[in-house]
Amino acid sequence: MKISIFGLGYVGAVSLACLSRDGHQVVGVDIDRAKLDLIAAGKTPVVEEGMVNLMAAVAAGGNVSVTTDAQQAVHATDVSLICVGTPSAANGSQDQSAVLRLAGEIGHAIAAKAEPHVVVFRSTLVPGTVEDVLRPIIEAASGKKDGEGFFLCFQPEFLREGSSIRDYDKPPFTVVGANHPEPVARLRALFGHLPCKFIETSVRSAEMMKYCCNNFHALKITFANETGRLCEALGVDAFEVMDLVCQDTQLNISRAYLKPGFAFGGSCLPKELRATSHLAKKHDIDIPMLGHVMASNQAHLALALRKALETGKRRIGFIGLSFKTGTDDLRESPLVTLAEQLIGKGMQLSVYDPEVHMAQLLGANRRYIEQHLPHIGQLLRPEIEAVIAESELLVVGLTTPEVAQALAVHARPDQVVLDLVNLSNRAAIAAKVEGLCW
Numbered sequence: 001m002k003i004s005i006f007g008l009g010y011v012g013a014v015s016l017a018c019l020s021r022d023g024h025q026v027v028g029v030d031i032d033r034a035k036l037d038l039i040a041a042g043k044t045p046v047v048e049e050g051m052v053n054l055m056a057a058v059a060a061g062g063n064v065s066v067t068t069d070a071q072q073a074v075h076a077t078d079v080s081l082i083c084v085g086t087p088s089a090a091n092g093s094q095d096q097s098a099v100l101r102l103a104g105e106i107g108h109a110i111a112a113k114a115e116p117h118v119v120v121f122r123s124t125l126v127p128g129t130v131e132d133v134l135r136p137i138i139e140a141a142s143g144k145k146d147g148e149g150f151f152l153c154f155q156p157e158f159l160r161e162g163s164s165i166r167d168y169d170k171p172p173f174t175v176v177g178a179n180h181p182e183p184v185a186r187l188r189a190l191f192g193h194l195p196c197k198f199i200e201t202s203v204r205s206a207e208m209m210k211y212c213c214n215n216f217h218a219l220k221i222t223f224a225n226e227t228g229r230l231c232e233a234l235g236v237d238a239f240e241v242m243d244l245v246c247q248d249t250q251l252n253i254s255r256a257y258l259k260p261g262f263a264f265g266g267s268c269l270p271k272e273l274r275a276t277s278h279l280a281k282k283h284d285i286d287i288p289m290l291g292h293v294m295a296s297n298q299a300h301l302a303l304a305l306r307k308a309l310e311t312g313k314r315r316i317g318f319i320g321l322s323f324k325t326g327t328d329d330l331r332e333s334p335l336v337t338l339a340e341q342l343i344g345k346g347m348q349l350s351v352y353d354p355e356v357h358m359a360q361l362l363g364a365n366r367r368y369i370e371q372h373l374p375h376i377g378q379l380l381r382p383e384i385e386a387v388i389a390e391s392e393l394l395v396v397g398l399t400t401p402e403v404a405q406a407l408a409v410h411a412r413p414d415q416v417v418l419d420l421v422n423l424s425n426r427a428a429i430a431a432k433v434e435g436l437c438w
């Protein structure tokens, strides 16, 4: 394939080297003449393992050319990969000046090109940039429409500096956000041979997932470092601890807990976080990330309260009250806190939870609920149908098939469902279903 690569920094230069190694004809474009001269001379513009030899080999192979002329590059190729920098502006926003300017230049080049050109954005871009910002610029400059006269798509880059050739050849996956089959087919031809999944998604999801990946990596590093600081203060071997943590591939290094849902609660997580913060304070250790987890959880709970109040409904039915499906443990259940707050605002509540029976609640669990919802006995209903029948708003915090089925059969169009569990049968529910953050 004939490919132009715009922006020959870490991402662009490594892509240029690997794609020409794989037999493609590659035109490198940059505004920095010095980088172009290096590449033309078979030298690497970036310090990366393996790049010195690879650049020398591909330059000798004759598949690489360079230019500062965007128009020439677009006309000489079928696909453009856009890898220009998107650094932080002073206020923390993304400085998109390079990609915005380039979109205009590419649009002008497309105006004068007969065949539909494929433009692949590989720079990290805040969600919505390709469709809401770059597409209008290219459409205006080219006088053509995305999906007809040219094709736009977004393919996040996952390589890491220091191991970028190895990462190029063995990425975690290839993700392509596109609205048309044409650019996907082109990218499958370029990257489909790599030993990983090739995943098609929406442009916005592809843009957002790149941020999520980097945020998650930052979060993991910070978690290990905060654990390290705390371990040192406590005289515990941090490497041994983190190694043990990583050996749990059921709950720790797994998909567990990584789905948006309602706030966490229960008899363990909140108290352990509080004790961890207390320990850190006692030893003069700063753990800002772990120390703010409870605050983030409270923000999630506050969102549910706001959404419930915004419906304007006053008769509210809770489906689920314990801290998770399948238990009667009410201690620090966020549903109990939400119920408490709504009662405080003067709402009328009824509650259905198949696991919660007043006569069977014992010990700390009973004391907790008597303290927080003293009239719980009067609120509890033995049948879900009764709660659905008497409520204007249903707060759903239980995921059982029984609940999904009852909502499909009994909920009415005049009701609102506040869905805290991502109900799988939303379309079958006659009430207006509002997700918590989905």
Ligand SMILES: NC(=O)c1ccc[n+]([C@@H]2O[C@H](COP(=O)([O-])OP(=O)(O)OC[C@H]3O[C@@H](n4cnc5c(N)ncnc54)[C@H](O)[C@@H]3O)[C@@H](O)[C@H]2O)c1
Pocket: 006, 007, 008, 009, 010, 011, 012, 029, 030, 031, 032, 035, 083, 084, 085, 086, 098, 099, 101, 102, 122, 123, 124, 125, 157, 158, 159, 160, 161
């Ligand atoms: N560096 C990484 O490890 C990495 C990994 C994944 C994704 N990314 C993302 O990829 C993008 C590029 O990152 P990088 O580290 O390679 O950037 P970089 O700063 O090393 O290189 C960017 C290049 O773009 C060139 N450029 C600027 N405007 C241009 C224009 N109009 N036409 C042609 N070239 C132009 C610059 O001269 C520079 O050589 C960024 O959005 C970054 O967030 C980087």
